[in-house]
Amino acid sequence: MPLQNQIIEILNGTLQAKQEISAETALLGTIPEFDSMAVITIITALEDRFGFTVDDDEIDASVFETVGSLVAFVERKLA
Template identity: 60%
Template sequence: MNSEQTLDQVRTLLTDVLNLGPAGAALDAGSPLLGSLPELDSMAVVTLIGALEEHFGIAIDDDDISASTFATLGSLAAFVEQKAA
């Protein structure tokens, strides 16, 4: 899977989990997430992590997660790609 595919799949999961609708499609790699999307609260982060683990077949430990992981859509996709490698 290439970076663009990972980004697209993470965008789709994020859009579904947060119910962003058409606004989700406008997100790109540089789109800020944490602190910029009111929908992305602590419960949504937990739900999103579960969805990422299930979709990509990865395990995400609490120690793996930091604010920088959720800084932008691109940083989140890069994190997922690294975990799936």
């Protein structure tokens, strides 16, 4: 499965938002369920799925602006 689809799957599973999340979905400020608790859950799920570790200091609003920015973050971690 392409990386982007895997991340969307994690987001949909974690947030259980009213709206379905797609590649075009903006995350921060548009999904009420997107708060610090959701962020920690998503980071933990990404760590488990891809085997990298994310430091607290790497958790930044810019990473979670859109699905695209989150995909770019995961790509950097996997590089």
